[in-house]
Amino acid sequence: MSFVTRGFSGRRREPDADLPPGQTLVDDWPVLSAGVTPLVDTADWDFTITTETATHRWSWDELQELGVEDVVVDIHCVTHWSKLRMPWRGIPLDVLFEDVETEQDYVMAHSVGGYTTNVPLDELLDGRAWVAIEAEGEPLTPEHGGPARLLVPHLYFWKSAKWVRGLTMMDSDEPGFWESAGYHLHGDPWKEERYW
Amino acid sequence: MQVDGNALAGILEDGFGLDLTGSRGRCAGCSGIAVLATAVVVVTPMGTVARCAACEHVLITVVTGGGRTWIGLPGLSAIEVSAIEV
Amino acid sequence: MTRRPSVGWHVATVVESSPETPSARRLVLDVPTWPGNGAGAHLDVRLTAPDGYQATRSYSVASSGPATRVVLAVDAVPDGEISPFLVNEVRAGDQIELHGPLGRYFLWPPGDGDPDSDTGVPVQLVAGGSGVVPLYAIAARHAEVGGGELRLAYSVRTPADAFFAPELTALVGAGRLRLDWVYTRATPAGWSRDAGRVTRALLQENTIPATHRPTVYCCGPTPFVEAVAGWLLELGHAPERILTERFGGS
Numbered sequence: 001m002s003f004v005t006r007g008f009s010g011r012r013r014e015p016d017a018d019l020p021p022g023q024t025l026v027d028d029w030p031v032l033s034a035g036v037t038p039l040v041d042t043a044d045w046d047f048t049i050t051t052e053t054a055t056h057r058w059s060w061d062e063l064q065e066l067g068v069e070d071v072v073v074d075i076h077c078v079t080h081w082s083k084l085r086m087p088w089r090g091i092p093l094d095v096l097f098e099d100v101e102t103e104q105d106y107v108m109a110h111s112v113g114g115y116t117t118n119v120p121l122d123e124l125l126d127g128r129a130w131v132a133i134e135a136e137g138e139p140l141t142p143e144h145g146g147p148a149r150l151l152v153p154h155l156y157f158w159k160s161a162k163w164v165r166g167l168t169m170m171d172s173d174e175p176g177f178w179e180s181a182g183y184h185l186h187g188d189p190w191k192e193e194r195y196w
Numbered sequence: 197m198q199v200d201g202n203a204l205a206g207i208l209e210d211g212f213g214l215d216l217t218g219s220r221g222r223c224a225g226c227s228g229i230a231v232l233a234t235a236v237v238v239v240t241p242m243g244t245v246a247r248c249a250a251c252e253h254v255l256i257t258v259v260t261g262g263g264r265t266w267i268g269l270p271g272l273s274a275i276e277v278s279a280i281e282v
Numbered sequence: 283m284t285r286r287p288s289v290g291w292h293v294a295t296v297v298e299s300s301p302e303t304p305s306a307r308r309l310v311l312d313v314p315t316w317p318g319n320g321a322g323a324h325l326d327v328r329l330t331a332p333d334g335y336q337a338t339r340s341y342s343v344a345s346s347g348p349a350t351r352v353v354l355a356v357d358a359v360p361d362g363e364i365s366p367f368l369v370n371e372v373r374a375g376d377q378i379e380l381h382g383p384l385g386r387y388f389l390w391p392p393g394d395g396d397p398d399s400d401t402g403v404p405v406q407l408v409a410g411g412s413g414v415v416p417l418y419a420i421a422a423r424h425a426e427v428g429g430g431e432l433r434l435a436y437s438v439r440t441p442a443d444a445f446f447a448p449e450l451t452a453l454v455g456a457g458r459l460r461l462d463w464v465y466t467r468a469t470p471a472g473w474s475r476d477a478g479r480v481t482r483a484l485l486q487e488n489t490i491p492a493t494h495r496p497t498v499y500c501c502g503p504t505p506f507v508e509a510v511a512g513w514l515l516e517l518g519h520a521p522e523r524i525l526t527e528r529f530g531g532s
Contacts, residue, residue: 003293005329005378007371010337011363032240079241114254158242181243182259182266195261197530198504203340205384206326209289218386233387234526263334 016082020189023082029136030081031143038112038163042147047131048166051102058096060147063131066095071130073153075160076189087137090130090151097125104169108176109150112163117176118185119152119159121169128154131164156187156194201235201246207258211267214277222273225253232275247271289382291328292316294352296376303443306357306412307369308344313352313380320389321346321423322416322499324527325382327354329364339364342416342501342527343383344446346423352380355445357412388527390420391429392497401429403497406490408510409436410480410502411443416527417501418446425458431496433460435488437480437506440468462488480506482513492518501527 016025042060049056058066068089076082107124109117123129132151133140140146145162152159158178179185184193205217217233228250235246235255246256248271257268294311302308319325324342345353358369372378391399405424407417414436424432438444444463453459464484465477478484490496498519500510507528514524 003330003377003379004332006376008329008337008367009331010329010335030241032242177254178242178259180270181257181268182261182264183242195259195264196266198528199340199530200504200507200526200528202324202385202388202527203529205324205386206338206340206381209384210381215289215384215386217384231387233385239530 019082020076021192022080022194023076023189024080026081026083029083029144030077030079032077032079036113037142039142040112040147040163045147045165047096047148047164049096049100050166050168051100052104052169053101056096056100063091063148064133066091068133069130071151073151075153075157078156078158078183078187078189078194082189086135088130088132088151089134090132090148092127093124093129093131094127096131097121102169104171106170106173108168108170108174109159109161109164110166110168111161112165115161115163115177117150117159117161118170118174118179119155120173120186123155124152124167128152132160154188156184156189158183159187197239199237199239201231201233201237203237203239204232204235204244204246204256204258207244207260207265207267211265216275216277219275219277221255221275223248223251223253223255224271224273226251227273289317289384290315292380292382294378294380296372296374296378297351299373302355302445303357305369305443306355306445307372309354309356309368309372311352311354311378311380313350316350316352316380317383318348318350319343319346319352319383321419322385322388322390323383323419324385324388324416325352325380326384327364327368328379328381329367330379337364338381340384340529342419344415344419346419355412355415385527388416388499388501388525390423390497390499391427401427403429404431404490404494405429405433406496406498407432407434407436408485408489408498408500408502408514409434410506410510411438412445413500413502413506413527413529414445414450415501417499418449420499421453421459422449425453425456431460431490431494432458433462433490433496435462435464435480435485437464437466437502439466441465441470464488480510482516485510485513486517489517495520495523498524499527500524502529504528504530 047058074084130151150161150164208216237246243259253271255271259266292313292315294313297312298310328338356368358366409417454461
């Protein structure tokens with residue numbers, strides 16, 4: 001880099017050795033959104049899993065009855081911030097997939113407002129993903145994806161789709177919104193899978 | 197940060213060598229025709245997203261990182277470029 | 283058909299930084315490779331940190347014509363990454379990178395800034411805050427080359443927040459511009475109207491009527507432009523004669 005602007009450092013801080021490469025620790029919780037924040041009424045909300053043969057559907061109340069779990073996880077946003085030991089509450093996807101029969105290996109998460117993101121099915125199971133409804137002891141606010149967002153903390157945080165409405169099974173690993181636009185199909189922060 | 201299509205001039209010029217903000221494009225969502233400068237543009241740390249002002253369909257995405265840039269045109273059927281001359 | 287001059291990136295040296303309003307500074311830049319720009323154009327400013335981190339933002343150009351002196355006026359947005367740096371840190375002798383000139387849409391004379399286009403069409407400018415920067419460029423250019431009726435409705439919080447106030451006043455004094463101020467927080471002493479936001483009625487009262495078929499250039503923060511553009515349509519202005527440029531904070 002030959003050109004440097006005197007005195008300019010930008011908003012970034014020094015990387016931290018305990019974090020995935022290129023990440024910086026934050027104490028607050030930055031809000032990122034590429035559109036208008038939708039206001040979702042849980043009375044009109046349901047959650048679906050759509051397979052090649054069936055659509056499984058849960059209302060807001062039915063979802064809570066499946067059992068809400070407390071988890072503490074680290075989250076890593078591709079825009080270089082990480083937040084450690086963050087308390088969440090959510091319904092494990094293992095429970096939701098218990099009675100779902102599918103031959104397909106890939107999942108597209110769909111959100112209110114049209115946002116999509118792709119995740120392989122096996123990465124949503126074995127206690128690695130939740131439909132989250134609370135964070136830091138409070139119901140998820142609309143700007144953080146409430147009433148419900150996907151929580152897949154072992155992948156970059158754009159995979160944890162805000163305002164999630166449902167999951168659709170796919171034969172192949174089709175790219176979602178940001179994955180189509182330049183971001184990595186998989187998004188493992190420890191392998192620094194940020195872009196194509 | 198919400199702005200408009202004027203803010204895309206630099207990135208499109210960098211990518212394609214053309215300032216397309218004065219050009220008319222057809223939205224693949226509603227089939228409407230509009231000047232690119234009138235698109236609704238949201239700038240976020242993850243990328244820039246331009247939507248049709250009439251129907252909110254995503255027209256253009258721009259992702260920049262690691263010294264690289266991706267321009268996505270998921271919602272434009274076509275852009276008129278013939279008028280770009282002095 | 284001739285291709286327009288190459289746009290590309292340019293290294294600019296700050297010649298002068300002077301206070302424009304309590305929160306803004308005017309930056310005069312020397313850009314030896316600048317190809318000149320039309321009135322109403324904008325450019326991208328790119329700042330580079332020693333570790334290679336870069337940040338880019340768009341700013342309107344207050345100057346126009348063939349000169350290699352480029353004038354910007356930048357308002358410091360609270361919590362912004364770029365604008366507070368340009369306002370508070372940058373001083374004469376510093377170098378920044380520019381990409382431009384950009385923006386074929388918002389130029390005057392209309393039709394891509396074509397010098398042969400009809401400059402006799404009435405022009406209504408509507409500015410919110412620092413959105414006056416490209417409109418000042420248009421007003422100054424219009425005064426230079428002559429043309430039809432020219433009017434500016436300028437909404438600012440207080441008299442001290444006005445950009446290019448002496449220059450605009452001089453254009454009014456020379457009979458080149460009709461200027462209508464709207465003060466939203468505080469007015470000058472003895473002002474005929476209380477401070478308050480632009481309304482549809484106020485816009486109608488302070489702009490060229492739609493029946494004169496003016497080209498309208500409106501620039502300001504996104505909510506301001508949204509409101510004004512909506513009222514202009516309601517007042518009978520044709521959508522193709524309303525040109526808009528919106529900005530957010532940062």
